[in-house]
Amino acid sequence: MGEITVEINGKERSIEIKKNSIRVDSLLKSLEIYPETAVVVKDKTLLCDDDRVHSGEKIKIVIATSKG
Structure with a gap:
């Protein structure tokens, strides 16, 4: 088992894998993030x-939102 650090739209949290x-x-x-939106x-x-x-790695996920 392991753990990664994920920053999603500026909020950081640890995820166990x-x-x-x-x-x-x-x-x-x-x-629960659609790959097409991130x-x-x-x-x-x-x-x-x-x-x-x-x-042990750290990643950043940016989710695109549409306001149309």
Whole structure:
């Protein structure tokens, strides 16, 4: 088991993961975030759905909202 730090729209929290790493798309699904509405960044690098986030890492998720 592991833990990652996630900042979502400026609010930081720790997420426990079952293994040593998790795919970005699986993480977003577990957080009930639609991948089409979010951008995931690690160390100033944009992550794709099939990239992995490892235990101990910190990522930032920015959720886009539409006001139309």
